[in-house]
Amino acid sequence: MANTPQSKKRARQSETRFAINKARRSRIRTFLRKVEEAIASGDKDAAAAALRAAQPELMRGVTKGVFHKNTVARKMSRLTSRVKALG
Template identity: 60%
Template sequence: MPNTKTAKRAVRKIERRTEINKARKSRVRTFIRHVNDAVASGDAEAAREALRKAQPEIMRGAQKGVMHKNTAARTISRLSHRVRKLSEA
């Protein structure tokens, strides 16, 4: 438990940031899931559209610190590769 006034204030601040980060992380995962669902269904057009919407959300997550920049880049790369393979087939 926090003992000082400053520590109590820090705990409140951390709780607020945790809620915000949870919401951001959940939003990013939702967009990624939309792309994966579209790829799994085999609909190339829907997959392209979902990827187009997901890319800025994933990068925003990296910018806001809920995921590392390289993790975001790798995720986008893998998703776009799957969408591209779907379009070629």
């Protein structure tokens, strides 16, 4: 348990960051799920639109430190190639 004032504050900050990051991760996963569902339905236009909507959210996750940049780059690359293959 935190004893010093500094460690108590760090514990409070940690809880706050955890809640914010959890919400952001959930939001990003929702965008990714929408892309996956559009790909599964076979609708190329819907999949492309969902991918365009998901891209800024993924990049925001990188800048906020929720995801590593290479992880997001890999996800975007794989999703883009899957959307292109729908044709």
